[in-house]
Structures are given as structure tokens and as C-alpha cells.
Amino acid sequence: MNSTQLNQIFQTLSFERMQTYENKTKTREQAVELYLWNAQISGAFLFPLHICEVTIRNAIAEILYTQYGSNWVNNYMFINSLPNHPKPKYNQRTDLDKATKQHTLNYIPKIIPELNFVFWQAMLTQRHDTRLWNSQFQLIFPHANLSRSVQKNREHLHNDLDIVRRLRNRIAHHEPIFDEKLLSIYNKIIKIIGYRCQETANWVASHQTVTTLIAQKPKI
DSSP: OOHHHHHHHHHHHOHHHHHHHHTTSSSHHHHHHHHHHHHHHHHHHHHHHHHHHHHHHHHHHHHHHHHHOTTGGGOHHHHHHSOOOSSOSSOHHHHHHHHHHTOTTOOHHHHGGGSOHHHHHHTSSGGGIIIIIHHHHHHHSTTSOTTSOHHHHHHHHHHHHHHHHHHHHHHHTTOOOTTSOHHHHHHHHHHHHHHHOHHHHHHHHHHOOHHHHHHTOOOO
16 A cells, blocks of 8 residues: 555544554554544444344343333332432433333333433442342342352442443544554453343354454554
């Protein structure tokens, strides 16, 4: 690739964006190679991230159905169980209200995917232990670590989801992920899916391309 071609790519993608990659490499050609790999590994993560998010939201929706009934999205006991701070960084009640208003018939299978990933992660906090997790965690996530308490398992799952969600958001915004601990995060994704269903986790592991691309990361 000659200097004219490299300059055109830099101009198209913006010199500011490419500066992040150029700072990590020795030449512009290496920067473009790293950018390409970053895009490829980001794409490869979409499949396991997709299955992880769907697995978690379906699992938690199941327990909400059990605890609050088939119309749990409108159950006042459930709504009142959500935090209601005046100026929260993220407001679960607002997210829920927005999702339900988009589907006037309150068709739950349509509402579930409208709720943000962080909504489901936020359900795995201590405030829900008494209502949900103390009695239901092991039923919903039968393959979680049996040597840990329910509270510890719930806490580990919440923290792992936070790491996974942050990577997901960086990918969604086309941000660099080459400095992230990608193999560790991939393993967390597989572990989370496996908490719910080991067969599904094995299926994802057998069809993913993340680990192959991690091994092909350009030398920088």
C-alpha cells in the first residue's frame, strides 16, 4: 500500500480517529492493519455478545414472570422495587416506561428486547436478593458455581456483565478495543451463557471466531 492510498484511508476515516492506531504502531501501514483487525475482532464478538444478552434477558424475564405475573411490566410491586433516585446515571423506571409505551398492547416478547442491556444487569443487584435471587437464582442459573453463596454468584454475574456490556458498547460505537483483555472477556461471555445452559455455551464456543482472530492480532 503506497503513501497516497494510506493518506486517503486516513482522510476518509479521519486523522483524529487514526491517531489512536498510529500511536500504537510504527508506520501508517501498520496503523491501517491494526484498524482492520480491530474491526474484524469487533465483528467476531457480535455473535457471542448477541447470545449472551438474549440469554440473560430471557432468564431474568422468566423470574419476573414467576414473581410478578404474566404482565410484570405493569405490576406496581415490580415497578416500585426499582430504584427511584431523582437524578440517577441510569433510570430503570424510565427505561421500562419507554419500552412499554412503544408497545401499547403490552406484548411482553416485544417489550423485552426494547429494554437496555443495563436494565437486565441492574436487576442483579442486592436490592432484589430477598424478592428474587435468594430463592430463584439457582433455578434460573443452574450451572453457577455451587461452592459460592447465591449472593456471591449474583455479585460475580453482575460484575462480569458490567465488563461485557462495556465492551459491547465500545463495539457498538466503533471504538478501539485492541487494548482490552479480549480473551478474558470472551471467557466471561461463555461462562455467563453456561450459567444458564451449558449446551448453548458449547454451541457458541464451537462456532465463534473470536479466539482465532485474537491469535492473529498484528504485532504492535
